[in-house]
Amino acid sequence: MTDTLWPAPVATGAVDATVTVPGSKSVTNRALILAALAGEPSWVRRPLRSRDSQLMADGLRALGVGIEEQVNNSAGGTGGGEAWRIIPAPRLSGPARIDVGNAGTVMRFLPPLAVLADGAVHFDGDPRSHERPQHGVIDSLRALGARIEDGGRGGFPLTVHGTGALDGGVVELDASASSQFVSALLLSGARYNQGVEVRNTGGPVPSLPHIRMTVDMLRLAGVQVDAPEDGGEPDVWRVTPGALLGRDLVVEPDLSNAAPFFGAALVTAGQVTVRDWPRHTTQPGDQLREIFGQMGGRAEFTDEGLSFTGTGAVHGIEVDLHDVGELAPVIAAVAALADSESHLYGIAHLRMHETDRLAALAKEINELGGDVSETADGLRIRPRPLHGGVFHTYEDHRLATAAAVLGLVVPGVEVENIATTAKTLPDFPEMWTDLLGRAAG
Numbered sequence: 056m057t058d059t060l061w062p063a064p065v066a067t068g069a070v071d072a073t074v075t076v077p078g079s080k081s082v083t084n085r086a087l088i089l090a091a092l093a094g095e096p097s098w099v100r101r102p103l104r105s106r107d108s109q110l111m112a113d114g115l116r117a118l119g120v121g122i123e124e125q126v127n128n129s130a131g132g133t134g135g136g137e138a139w140r141i142i143p144a145p146r147l148s149g150p151a152r153i154d155v156g157n158a159g160t161v162m163r164f165l166p167p168l169a170v171l172a173d174g175a176v177h178f179d180g181d182p183r184s185h186e187r188p189q190h191g192v193i194d195s196l197r198a199l200g201a202r203i204e205d206g207g208r209g210g211f212p213l214t215v216h217g218t219g220a221l222d223g224g225v226v227e228l229d230a231s232a233s234s235q236f237v238s239a240l241l242l243s244g245a246r247y248n249q250g251v252e253v254r255n256t257g258g259p260v261p262s263l264p265h266i267r268m269t270v271d272m273l274r275l276a277g278v279q280v281d282a283p284e285d286g287g288e289p290d291v292w293r294v295t296p297g298a299l300l301g302r303d304l305v306v307e308p309d310l311s312n313a314a315p316f317f318g319a320a321l322v323t324a325g326q327v328t329v330r331d332w333p334r335h336t337t338q339p340g341d342q343l344r345e346i347f348g349q350m351g352g353r354a355e356f357t358d359e360g361l362s363f364t365g366t367g368a369v370h371g372i373e374v375d376l377h378d379v380g381e382l383a384p385v386i387a388a389v390a391a392l393a394d395s396e397s398h399l400y401g402i403a404h405l406r407m408h409e410t411d412r413l414a415a416l417a418k419e420i421n422e423l424g425g426d427v428s429e430t431a432d433g434l435r436i437r438p439r440p441l442h443g444g445v446f447h448t449y450e451d452h453r454l455a456t457a458a459a460v461l462g463l464v465v466p467g468v469e470v471e472n473i474a475t476t477a478k479t480l481p482d483f484p485e486m487w488t489d490l491l492g493r494a495a496g
């Protein structure tokens with residue numbers, strides 16, 4: 056029920072908690088794709104189990120990939136507990152129907168894999184999937200030799216007519232709307248006859264750490280990749296054709312989903328430790344240490360993970376979020392509670408995310424009494440005393456978690472459809488209640 060209202064709990068004091076954040080959506084869904092393309096079985100341990108990863112797993116299963124859910128404490132050393140065992144199909148095959156939901160990773164990463172299946176693979180998803188940009192994937196796959204029917208829409212619903220193989224080669228595209236166009240082609244590219252060379256001819260590509268994640272995970276699967284940041288040509292990524300190795304991989308916690316929990320520490324002058332924070336990672340959420348640090352908190356590695364402490368001060372910030380747009384909604388919520396103005400920029404592409412995030416954040420914070428204006432590529436946020444009210448979430452998990460942060464210190468915030476957090480963080484309401492514990496009102 057999308058019209059259900061969740062009364063956001065108010066913190067009566069400083070939060071003080073240690074939190075286990077579920078696995079990264081981006082790592083889990085890449086690991087599933089790479090395991091499906093490998094020449095041998097893989098383990099994906101501590102996977103994210105959420106709507107987006109379930110959609111990815113179901114899509115791969117529809118093409119013949121075996122994904123067994125196991126609780127296994129003995130196999131393969133580290134990361135016992137929950138795991139997925141992935142058995143690649145001897146031959147990916149259609150006909151199949153795949154639901155992409157509103158998952159960018161599923162929308163963009165699966166069609167390039169479906170071209171390797173034998174048969175017709177039909178894709179459709181939530182109404183929003185019909186609006187999110189997909190041209191970078193469809194046009195590129197066509198240029199590389201694929202047959203795709205999309206009724207001239209340039210997006211979903213669409214049918215990939217797989218023939219079991221793709222020529223591949225060099226392709227030019229405009230990836231300024233989404234880094235996922237580039238990641239999508241690279242992830243399956245090693246299985247194309249000539250591999251793939253992706254050349255961005257558009258404006259700057261957003262979310263570059265996510266492309267780095269793709270490149271690193273491909274290399275760990277034995278694929279040779281040339282990338283700009285390793286001295287290669289700017290805006291060009293090249294994947295050499297070849298087999299992929301099966302892997303045994305432990306998924307890192309989703310650091311972008313740590314944002315509301317650290318946000319809680321910041322706005323209540325409390326302390327939150329997120330367990331198992333990796334010391335080295337390509338996840339954009341790692342930049343929370345720096346960004347929330349500038350906003351007044353203090354991050355420190357401990358034996359358990361990363362501990363973040365609010366000092367009582369919450370400062371405004373001027374920050375380019377082009378690389379880390381996923382973090383913008385929670386940063387905007389914290390900024391609305393700060394002691395000075397903020398300017399978040401470099402995030403025009405957020406207009407085509409789960410919803411138009413710039414418009415939605417401005418409207419919803421303003422309806423609570425805030426003063427947020429949209430710029431061409433971001434938000435200006437001038438803190439004002441806020442009051443309670445309904446916060447609409449537009450089927451966007453990050454709008455919902457941002458609203459929960461506001462609700463900690465603004466009594467009477469009611470969050471519409473908190474269940475939308477199931478996209479990447481299914482247990483969010485319970486985790487939030489646990490976080491507050493005695494600090495809840």
Ligand SMILES: O=C(O)C1=C[C@@H](OP(=O)(O)O)[C@@H](O)[C@H](O)C1
Nearest residue numbers: 081233234235238261262265381
């Ligand atoms: O590749 C990925 O896993 C992602 C890339 C980013 O997409 P955009 O480049 O479209 O922002 C990010 O916002 C999204 O949540 C996940």
Ligand SMILES: C=C(OP(=O)(O)O)C(=O)O
Nearest residue numbers: 157158159160381408409
């Ligand atoms: C933009 C996001 O998701 P998606 O993978 O659907 O693009 C996000 O999680 O913030």
